[in-house]
Amino acid sequence: MAVRFDSSSQDRRTRVQGRPVDSYPQVVPEAERGAVHRITVVGEDVLRRRCEEVTAFGTPELARLVDDMFATNRVAGGAGLAANQIGEGLRVFVWDITDDWGVRHVGHIVNPVLDEIPAEQRRLVEESEGCLSVPGPYRVVSRPDRAVVRGRDRTGEPLVIEGRGYFARCLQHETDHLNGRLYLDRLARRERRTALSEMAEAREAVFARRAERAAELGK
Numbered sequence: 001m002a003v004r005f006d007s008s009s010q011d012r013r014t015r016v017q018g019r020p021v022d023s024y025p026q027v028v029p030e031a032e033r034g035a036v037h038r039i040t041v042v043g044e045d046v047l048r049r050r051c052e053e054v055t056a057f058g059t060p061e062l063a064r065l066v067d068d069m070f071a072t073n074r075v076a077g078g079a080g081l082a083a084n085q086i087g088e089g090l091r092v093f094v095w096d097i098t099d100d101w102g103v104r105h106v107g108h109i110v111n112p113v114l115d116e117i118p119a120e121q122r123r124l125v126e127e128s129e130g131c132l133s134v135p136g137p138y139r140v141v142s143r144p145d146r147a148v149v150r151g152r153d154r155t156g157e158p159l160v161i162e163g164r165g166y167f168a169r170c171l172q173h174e175t176d177h178l179n180g181r182l183y184l185d186r187l188a189r190r191e192r193r194t195a196l197s198e199m200a201e202a203r204e205a206v207f208a209r210r211a212e213r214a215a216e217l218g219k
């Protein structure tokens with residue numbers, strides 16, 4: 001039987017924008033520069049609309065948006081964050097996530113398009129996921145275990161990012177956000193209802209934790 005990943009020889013270096021780097025700071029530089037924003041919550045219109053394509057690259061506004069998204073994601077302890085989660089209806093998301101093999105992935109992508117994986121190559125996995133815009137609950141969602149997104153970086157350079165395992169899940173979850181979808185939409189109605197009532201119970205405590213963490217980090 002073939003082993004998919006040989007952990008002894010796998011390159012465990014951090015991937016920044018998909019490329020391995022020899023060293024990387026614990027705090028993403030963008031997060032140091034950025035400002036923390038309020039995270040939008042399910043029920044807000046901006047999370048339900050398809051986000052708009054970015055047409056101007058290399059602008060200070062786009063750089064600031066990416067910085068602010070990293071800062072907000074850090075304070076919330078998130079794996080990834082989409083622009084509409086800070087109220088900006090643009091096709092941008094960021095990630096800072098350690099995958100199933102202990103490799104950290106950090107990056108941002110603009111105008112991402114998810115590759116269609118042919119049915120015969122698709123392997124669905126069931127894993128628990130949560131969302132910063134649905135503070136509190138986690139639910140099991142079935143998704144392909146591999147994902148490829150194609151887009152650009154903030155300067156307009158073409159970018160292709162491939163993820164496996166939990167990182168693949170993150171790339172799909174964030175792309176869903178840009179299309180106005182939440183993981184709740186992938187649940188049976190009854191499960192969605194229980195998740196929302198758990199959220200109603202938990203949300204104030206989650207907001208308080210984020211505010212504490214922002215204060216600790218001087219944000």
Ligand SMILES: [Zn+2]
Nearest residue numbers: 130131132133
């Ligand atoms: Zn989310």
